[in-house]
Amino acid sequence: MKEITLSPELTKEIAAIYQAMQEGYEQVSEEVGLTCEGCPDNCCDSYFLHHTYSEWAYLWQGLHQLDPEELERIVSRAKEYIAQSAEALAEGRRPQIMCPLNDNGLCGLYHHRLLVCRMHGIPATLTRPDGQSMRFPGCFRCQKIVKEKYKVETDAPAMDRSRLFRQLAALESRLFEEQRHLYPRVKKTIAEMIVAGPPSVPLPHCER
Ligand code: SF4
Ligand code: SF4
Numbered sequence: 001m002k003e004i005t006l007s008p009e010l011t012k013e014i015a016a017i018y019q020a021m022q023e024g025y026e027q028v029s030e031e032v033g034l035t036c037e038g039c040p041d042n043c044c045d046s047y048f049l050h051h052t053y054s055e056w057a058y059l060w061q062g063l064h065q066l067d068p069e070e071l072e073r074i075v076s077r078a079k080e081y082i083a084q085s086a087e088a089l090a091e092g093r094r095p096q097i098m099c100p101l102n103d104n105g106l107c108g109l110y111h112h113r114l115l116v117c118r119m120h121g122i123p124a125t126l127t128r129p130d131g132q133s134m135r136f137p138g139c140f141r142c143q144k145i146v147k148e149k150y151k152v153e154t155d156a157p158a159m160d161r162s163r164l165f166r167q168l169a170a171l172e173s174r175l176f177e178e179q180r181h182l183y184p185r186v187k188k189t190i191a192e193m194i195v196a197g198p199p200s201v202p203l204p205h206c207e208r
Contacts, residue, residue, distance in 0.1 A: 062112025081191035
């Protein structure tokens with residue numbers, strides 16, 4: 001197996017994508033008037049699967065910076081998360097378990113949190129590669145605000161995810177020197193990314 005790591009250049013790029021995402025989020029949340037302060041919910045117990053080696057590698061850049069005891073605690077919570085989510089899924093339920101990186105309600109790896117963590121909450125739009133447009137209404141609290149404040153839902157500002165998603169997809173391709181299709185797909189929770197360790201892929205077959 002070959003470990004997948006981000007070069008300094010790709011590290012800078014993914015950080016820039018995340019930063020742009022954060023700025024886009026802040027702009028829309030401010031316009032809508034959404035803050036997470038005092039929210040009875042904590043979105044870190046939402047069940048999400050993640051799909052890029054780039055984000056997985058960047059997450060591990062953050063995990064590598066933790067002291068070994070802290071990392072051990074997180075790995076142990078991640079194992080517990082995997083066991084509990086497998087139980088829920090086997091019973092046909094969507095797991096609702098606190099992320100192993102959440103520490104007393106706050107993200108313990110804030111600068112390395114994943115794309116989904118940075119977008120959840122506000123209204124958003126996305127144009128898929130097949131041209132189909134999608135609109136996401138935001139979290140329950142955001143939907144309530146939008147209902148009270150705007151005549152129709154689509155009057156509310158929304159963050160367009162398309163450009164940043166395309167940039168992340170392009171970065172993922174470059175990580176594999178445009179050979180991404182030759183490697184297995186990623187479909188993992190954060191807990192699974194933690195327990196699996198830094199991303200790695202089978203070595204390409206030797207050419208004769
Ligand atoms: S995104 Fe919405 S539901 Fe989640 S914590 Fe913030 S306000 Fe609450
Ligand atoms: S990585 Fe951080 S922000 Fe994302 S779900 Fe986990 S604790 Fe929450």
